[in-house]
Amino acid sequence: MKSVRPFARPLSPAEHAYLERGRAAFEVKFPGQDFAAPLWSIRHLQKSGSGQGNVSLLFVGIASGKCSKRLPSCFAEVVKAYLAICGKEPGTLYNRSTAARWLWEALAVRLSGHGELFSWEILGKEDAERAEELMLESGMKQGSVYRRCVDLQVMLTGLAQAGVIAAISPDFRTPRQESADRMTLAGQEARSSLLPSEEAITALADVFAGKYALSSFERLVSCIPALMFATGLRVIEPLQLTTNPVRKEGGVDFLFYFKAKGHGTIEEKIPLSAGQAALAQEAVRRALELTRDARVRAKELVASPHQFPLPNWAMEKDWLTAREIGDLLGGQGAMYLSKHVETRKDPVAKVTVFNRSSLQSYLQMLREKNFQESIRGVTRRADGTWLPLDEALFICFKNAGHAERAINPLMVSLIRQQQVGTFLGGSGNGLKSVFERLGLIEKDGRAINFNSHQIRHYVTSKASGAGIADTYLVRWQRRAHEGDLLAYKHLTSEERLRRLREHVRSGRLKGDIATMYFSLATDERDIFLETVVQAVHVTHLGFCVHDFNASPCPSAMNCVKRCGSYLFDTSDALQRQRLVDLQRRNERALQDAEAAQQAGAGLLVAEWVDELNATDEGLRIILATLPKDDSAIVAPFEHDSSKYRSLD
Numbered sequence: 218m219k220s221v222r223p224f225a226r227p228l229s230p231a232e233h234a235y236l237e238r239g240r241a242a243f244e245v246k247f248p249g250q251d252f253a254a255p256l257w258s259i260r261h262l263q264k265s266g267s268g269q270g271n272v273s274l275l276f277v278g279i280a281s282g283k284c285s286k287r288l289p290s291c292f293a294e295v296v297k298a299y300l301a302i303c304g305k306e307p308g309t310l311y312n313r314s315t316a317a318r319w320l321w322e323a324l325a326v327r328l329s330g331h332g333e334l335f336s337w338e339i340l341g342k343e344d345a346e347r348a349e350e351l352m353l354e355s356g357m358k359q360g361s362v363y364r365r366c367v368d369l370q371v372m373l374t375g376l377a378q379a380g381v382i383a384a385i386s387p388d389f390r391t392p393r394q395e396s397a398d399r400m401t402l403a404g405q406e407a408r409s410s411l412l413p414s415e416e417a418i419t420a421l422a423d424v425f426a427g428k429y430a431l432s433s434f435e436r437l438v439s440c441i442p443a444l445m446f447a448t449g450l451r452v453i454e455p456l457q458l459t460t461n462p463v464r465k466e467g468g469v470d471f472l473f474y475f476k477a478k479g480h481g482t483i484e485e486k487i488p489l490s491a492g493q494a495a496l497a498q499e500a501v502r503r504a505l506e507l508t509r510d511a512r513v514r515a516k517e518l519v520a521s522p523h524q525f526p527l528p529n530w531a532m533e534k535d536w537l538t539a540r541e542i543g544d545l546l547g548g549q550g551a552m553y554l555s556k557h558v559e560t561r562k563d564p565v566a567k568v569t570v571f572n573r574s575s576l577q578s579y580l581q582m583l584r585e586k587n588f589q590e591s592i593r594g595v596t597r598r599a600d601g602t603w604l605p606l607d608e609a610l611f612i613c614f615k616n617a618g619h620a621e622r623a624i625n626p627l628m629v630s631l632i633r634q635q636q637v638g639t640f641l642g643g644s645g646n647g648l649k650s651v652f653e654r655l656g657l658i659e660k661d662g663r664a665i666n667f668n669s670h671q672i673r674h675y676v677t678s679k680a681s682g683a684g685i686a687d688t689y690l691v692r693w694q695r696r697a698h699e700g701d702l703l704a705y706k707h708l709t710s711e712e713r714l715r716r717l718r719e720h721v722r723s724g725r726l727k728g729d730i731a732t733m734y735f736s737l738a739t740d741e742r743d744i745f746l747e748t749v750v751q752a753v754h755v756t757h758l759g760f761c762v763h764d765f766n767a768s769p770c771p772s773a774m775n776c777v778k779r780c781g782s783y784l785f786d787t788s789d790a791l792q793r794q795r796l797v798d799l800q801r802r803n804e805r806a807l808q809d810a811e812a813a814q815q816a817g818a819g820l821l822v823a824e825w826v827d828e829l830n831a832t833d834e835g836l837r838i839i840l841a842t843l844p845k846d847d848s849a850i851v852a853p854f855e856h857d858s859s860k861y862r863s864l865d
Contacts, residue, residue, distance in 0.1 A: 231380035232295065232337065239298020246301055253294075255287045259307045260589060274300065274310060278325075279318040288321055289332035295381060299372055309368075316348075316368035323347035337382050345369055345387035353391065362391045412675050413667040420657040420665050421641075425500075429655050434618035437507040438632065438640045439651075440500040441611065442672055447496040448487060449676040452634055452669035453477045457596045458610040460505060463489070463497050470494035475596050475604075484599045504610050511614050515607035515629045518584075518591040525581040527573070527627075536563070536570040547616075547623040554579070580627065588615075588630045595631060606631070620648070634669075642666045777835040778828075779854045785839055788849035793840070800836040803829055 228236070243252050250257055257274040276293045278286045287293070296317040300310050323344050328334050348369065352362045366389040377384045413421075423429065425439045444455040450472075457475045464471060469488055476483035489497060517526045531537060531545060542554065554560075559575035562568070584591060594603025606612060606629060615628035618636060635644075643650040643666065652658075652665035659665055776783040777796070786792055807829040814826055835854070842853040 229338075229381075235376075235379045235381050236294060236298050239294075239301045242301040243297070246305060252297060253290070257297075257300075259310055261593070262305050262307045262310070272307075274314045275318070276314070277318075279315070279322055288318070289335060291335050292321055292324070292332070295337060295376070296372075299375055303372075303375060312365065313368045313372050316365045317372060319348040319352055319365060320345060320369060322351050326351075337376070340382050340385065342385050342387040345373065345385065346389065349387070349389050349391060359391055363389075363393055366391060412678060413671045414659055414665070416657075416659050417652070417665045417667050418675070420652055420655075424651060424655075431651070432618070433507055434613060435640065435651055437504060437611070437613065438618070438637060440504045440507075441632070441637055442641065442669065443500040444497055445669065445672040446676060447489065447493045447500070448472050448474075449673055450474060451477050451673060452637055456611050456631055456634065456637075457604070458501075459604065459608055460501075460610050462610065463494060463501060470497075472497055475598075501610065508610070508612050510626075511612050511617075511629050512607050514614070514626065515591065515605075515612055518629060519605045519607050522592045523581075525577045525584060525627075527577060531573060535573055536561070537573050537576065538563075538566075538568060538570055542571055542576070545627060547614075547625045547627075584628065588628055590631055591629060637669055642668050777839060778831050779835045779838070781852075781854050783839075783854055784850055784852055785842065786850050787842070787844045796836060796840060800833070800840070803832050803836065807833060 240252055243250075246262070247257055255276045257276075258272060259274055260272040263272070276288045276297065278288070288296075296314070299317075300314055303313065304310065324335060324340075325332065326347065327344065345366075349362060349366050352365060353359070357365075366387075370387065370389070373382065373385045373387075376382045421439070421442055424431065424435075425443045427436070431439070441452070441455050444450065444458070445452065448455075454474045454477050459473070462473050464473060466486075470491075470493075471486040471488055473484065473486045476485045520526070527545065531541070534541075537545070554571060554576070555569070557579045559572035560569050561572075563570045590609075591606045594605055595609045596604050598604055609631060611632040612629055613632055615625035615630065616622040617624055618640075638644070639648050640651050643653060650664070650666055657665050777799070785796075807826070810825045810829055814823060839853045842851050844851055
């Protein structure tokens with residue numbers, strides 16, 4: 218269906234061409250939908266049917282009290298064209314549409330509500346900057362504001378490249394949110410609250426082991442965190458597993474799964490130890506046993522995607538009684554169906570009966586709206602086909618696990634992330650977690666409560682604490698780079714500094730701290746390591762000993778600016794590559810700053826040139842430093858200033 222709403226003003230040639238491109242892309246990416254509608258469904262673009270993310274794009278006002286007011290077509294249709302052209306990732310589309318809606322809020326303020334006066338020619342950087350201010354004033358978190366500003370800048374760049382607007386470079390003031398406390402041991406330990414407690418881990422293990430009386434649905438859901446502990450997967454990833462995810466290759470057990478993050482469909486496999494494989498296989502075995510009945514029904518649904526299948530006894534009848542409807546829908550009352558299903562009065566029994574064909578049509582409509590995985594499939598595979606619902610591991614009947622609603626044996630879906638979240642941590646609607654229901658508590662008497670993502674933090678921290686190298690953890694968890702691990706490793710000071718202490722004690726680490734260590738009496742050396750060598754901040758460029766409790770970082774966290782406490786692992790190829798990349802970026806920035814200085818433009822340019830020169834000098838020294846003796850760890854600036862001095 219195609220609908221075009223006329224503009225109140227003539228279109229520029231660039232706008233006209235862009236809208237034609239957008240409408241053509243829309244017909245392909247959003248079949249059967251209306252380009253002019255205030256809402257586009259993006260459910261069909263989702264890579265999975267596990268209930269992740271938003272399912273609609275809205276083209277209405279976003280500020281309080283304006284959600285029912287449609288955006289003017291002169292603004293909305295160009296935004297729609299951009300969204301239709303720019304990509305197919307639902308999350309990206311949703312975020313950029315939200316950024317565009319905030320831009321309109323800023324424009325509406327400037328136009329005093331007269332949207333008909335808008336044209337893309339009047340758009341300026343101040344409008345985008347005002348949109349940022351409105352987001353901040355709304356109470357949105359700074360991290361979210363930063364990301365929406367990035368989305369807005371990307372959209373404006375795309376429109377400028379298409380000739381719809383002039384190039385715009387807003388001066389957004391919200392910085393990227395970096396947590397400096399991740400760089401210090403004290404801060405990292407403070408973040409240990411992100412880990413589930415040992416009481417919670419034990420309680421969950423007991424739940425999975427069957428030590429408590431649970432419903433079949435609770436036993437099924439308990440298999441999901443068990444798989445997460447065995448594999449370190451994100452919660453959405455086990456929800457998309459096939460019925461045979463653990464397989465051997467070359468004598469090694471692997472778990473095959475669909476990677477949740479990344480563009481397109483990524484089918485991955487991760488190696489499992491014997492213990493991991495045993496836990497994963499037990500969870501899979503239990504899940505298959507507990508989903509046997511739902512899988513039979515799922516096969517029937519998959520085999521009939523366009524007509525809702527009913528049992529043979531119901532198909533033999535044209536009219537069904539309320540009791541028969543209850544049998545079909547699991548005891549659910551039939552009276553609410555009278556608004557949606559054709560009925561009549563049975564002349565003999567004097568009761569209301571329901572038309573079977575009309576019932577099928579209504580149930581099919583509900584299925585297409587809320588249970589598309591039984592029609593389309595669960596998740597897109599690498600070959601472009603979809604994993605059928607009956608071949609997915611974690612499936613259930615509608616209302617399974619619901620405290621007040623009867624199970625509907627006709628509808629089958631994937632287990633949703635929300636159901637896993639409620640199982641582990643309850644919900645704001647008063648639903649209790651399995652721990653609260655069973656009376657399982659923490660040491661301080663509080664009910665055990667944690668979220669599924671804490672499991673990933675726990676697995677990463679335990680693996681790192683056991684000595685597994687970051688390079689291997691990155692490959693095992695299929696992360697983009699080692700920096701992604703920083704938010705997930707919650708190690709104690711002792712765990713992080715074990716390697717450093719060993720190098721100091723063995724004499725493999727040179728520098729002021731090592732000199733001080735060996736100048737102490739033997740019985741005082743360990744005390745020194747326990748008290749002084751706690752001051753470590755860890756970055757993706759290396760690690761550094763500096764006591765933050767005594768003074769702030771003198772280099773403003775720029776370790777490469779001749780910091781006498783900086784340590785570099787020459788054997789770490791990724792660490793070296795990051796330094797090389799930083800050197801290239803710094804050289805380009807230095808060239809720009811020097812050009813600006815020569816042109817006499819800008820404030821504080823001379824200071825920036827000095828800063829960039831200092832960074833460049835430090836990087837050259839680091840990359841030229843060679844390992845000494847048998848230690849790969851070096852202190853490139855060991856003769857530069859440091860807060861530590863030898864006792865003599």
